[in-house]
Amino acid sequence: MKREKFSSSFSVFLATLGSAIGLGNIWRFPYITGMNGGGAFLFVYLICVLLVGIPVMISEFFIGRKTRLNPVLAFEKLGGRKWSVVGYMGIIASLLIMFFYSAVAGWVYSYTFKSLMGKFNGVTLETSKEIFINTITNPKGVILWQIIALLVVAFVLAMGVKGGIERATKILMPILFILILICDIRALTLENSFEGIKFLFAVDFSKLKSSSILTALGLSFFKLSLGVGAMITYASYFTDDDNLMLTSLNVALSDTLISLLAGIAIFPTVFAFNMEPSYGPGLLFITLPLIFSKLPFGNVLLFMFFLLTSIAATTAMLSLVEVSVAYFMEVKKIDRRKSVFIVTCIIALFGSLAALSVEGNVLSNVKILGKSIFDTFDYLSSNILLPLGGILISAFVGYFIRWEEVVLEIVKNHEYRNSVYLRVLLYVLKYITPILILVIFIKELF
Ligand code: TRP
Numbered sequence: 001m002k003r004e005k006f007s008s009s010f011s012v013f014l015a016t017l018g019s020a021i022g023l024g025n026i027w028r029f030p031y032i033t034g035m036n037g038g039g040a041f042l043f044v045y046l047i048c049v050l051l052v053g054i055p056v057m058i059s060e061f062f063i064g065r066k067t068r069l070n071p072v073l074a075f076e077k078l079g080g081r082k083w084s085v086v087g088y089m090g091i092i093a094s095l096l097i098m099f100f101y102s103a104v105a106g107w108v109y110s111y112t113f114k115s116l117m118g119k120f121n122g123v124t125l126e127t128s129k130e131i132f133i134n135t136i137t138n139p140k141g142v143i144l145w146q147i148i149a150l151l152v153v154a155f156v157l158a159m160g161v162k163g164g165i166e167r168a169t170k171i172l173m174p175i176l177f178i179l180i181l182i183c184d185i186r187a188l189t190l191e192n193s194f195e196g197i198k199f200l201f202a203v204d205f206s207k208l209k210s211s212s213i214l215t216a217l218g219l220s221f222f223k224l225s226l227g228v229g230a231m232i233t234y235a236s237y238f239t240d241d242d243n244l245m246l247t248s249l250n251v252a253l254s255d256t257l258i259s260l261l262a263g264i265a266i267f268p269t270v271f272a273f274n275m276e277p278s279y280g281p282g283l284l285f286i287t288l289p290l291i292f293s294k295l296p297f298g299n300v301l302l303f304m305f306f307l308l309t310s311i312a313a314t315t316a317m318l319s320l321v322e323v324s325v326a327y328f329m330e331v332k333k334i335d336r337r338k339s340v341f342i343v344t345c346i347i348a349l350f351g352s353l354a355a356l357s358v359e360g361n362v363l364s365n366v367k368i369l370g371k372s373i374f375d376t377f378d379y380l381s382s383n384i385l386l387p388l389g390g391i392l393i394s395a396f397v398g399y400f401i402r403w404e405e406v407v408l409e410i411v412k413n414h415e416y417r418n419s420v421y422l423r424v425l426l427y428v429l430k431y432i433t434p435i436l437i438l439v440i441f442i443k444e445l446f
Contacts, residue, residue: 003068004161009242011166013250015319016225016234018169020255021176022316023104024223026309029259030266031283032219037207038199044213046256048220051436054252055429056226056390058410059397061244064235066409070326071229074236079400086392087327090229093385094323097228098347099377101320102153103355105313106146110135111285112306113145120289120302125273132285137360143352149310150351153317154344157325158337161237165318172311179301179308180258183265183288186295196267200260214444217437218382223255227389228381230319233326244410245422265291284309321347350377387441391434398430 006012033041067074072087114120119131136142156164187193221227235244266283269291270276292302321343328339356363357373368376397406403426411417 003236005237006166006239007162009239009247011170012234012238012242013247014169014173015165016231016247016251017254018165018173018312018315019225019230019234019319020223020251020316021173021258021312022223023101023108023309023313024219024316025255025259026180026262026312027104027108027284029219029223030263032215033200033263034267034270034283036209036212036215037204039201039203040205040208041212041216042200043203044208044216045220048217049224049252049256051428052217052390052394052433053220053224053226054248055425055433056221056394057224057231057248057252058244058425059393059429060226060229060231061235061238061248062397062401062406062409063393064232065238065242065244066405068236070236070330071232071323072327072331074229074232075396079396083396086389086396087229087232089385089392090227090232090389091324091327093381093389094228094230094320095343095347095350096377096381096385097222098317098320099351100354100374101313101317102146102150102347102351103142103358103374105149105310105317106142106144106355107135107285108306108310108313109149110141110145112303112310115289115299115303115306118299120293121299123289123293125275125286125290128286128289129282131289132282133360135285136358139356139362142355142358142361146351146355147348149314149317150344150348152314153321154340156314156318157321157340160336165322168318169315172308172315176308176312177258179305180261180265182301183291183305184261187265187268187291190268190272190291190294192272193268195271196269197264199271200263200267211444214383214387214440217440218386221386221390222382223259224252225316225319227386227393228320229323229389233323234319236326241412243412243416245416245425383444387437391437391441394429394437395434398426398434 006015063074063078067077069077070087071090072084075083075087114131156168158164225231266287269287270283273287273290275287288305289302292298292305295301324343325336325339328334328342329336334342353363354374354377357366358364364372366373371379406426407417407422411422416422
């Protein structure tokens, strides 16, 4: 059977960006930045993207397009049997992420519906908090919406790479961008908005916590969809001549831009309403309805914003689920639709446990090593498996593959072969990336 492929470099860019932009940008990045001291954290984050994010992304692109296989077989082909472990680790990590990610996507879907029903009309800080708590603690509700989100992802994936992933991202990404801009304009014209901008951009290293560096590293992996083989899987569908160096730069840059735009939409509002910037995961769900309640036609805009956040979450989930789907198709020889079905069932099963384990919901008393099920999935994937995957992926490409082979694949048919940037990049990939991740990782664990 012929392997599927994206149809152009632009589709490659949009699908990859669709994977990168998600709840990580719109939900996680703003609140994590808020909890870790704002601008100083941003600075650390940007360094992580440059020294770690981009090199790991290029490594994944290399592995995927060179072999045109799913992560398990790709590692096996390039490095022999024992390296396929890294592929399996990726599959486990991508599933762990999906377990809690689909729960949050469910909250967003439910918010989309609630805003359509006018539930946020005339909302105040108090009622907004109340709606959020009711949303995440209602057992039937969270599971229903999580399953709906999973069905949408399954539906798109069942239509394949071109007919599903490519078509969905092409339509949805531009709309999301325009909506974030509209929110930004409104947030910036609020009274006191400058306080929020100052908070986001003012660099104060004394506010950094000791855990902030690993958090920034984990976040850069999470936001750029790295460490689990999602980018390996997507790159296995890339066009033959796509310039992997430019694609990774464009994606990293655009992803960072969208995160900043999301921060700019949120922090000025936080300050305008005298709320705590370190509010945590509820930031998006509690402050956004407040912003929109101040806008003319706010109801319509709020609905559109949550609809598009749902879309961002959905396009990101496509890549997470596709890792396992590609595995089942190629290793277990199961057809696409059945593979999608199997993977969706696994995620629904464990994902609902994550959804029900949130503070105030029925399983919140179940603790694994002092953490809820939701937090355990999150911690294991974001703080352990993603960095570990990153070390192995970058060290593999840096030390086990000949340099010329990497260059030839990264810039096939392009004139960038001798660019200084590429050379610097390969040095960083070999001598900085894996070592830096290792140091931060070990320091955090012990
Ligand atoms: N990048 C997505 C976000 O920011 C989440 C995501 C999609 C992801 N694919 C991934 C995270 C692969 C880690 C690995 O929301």
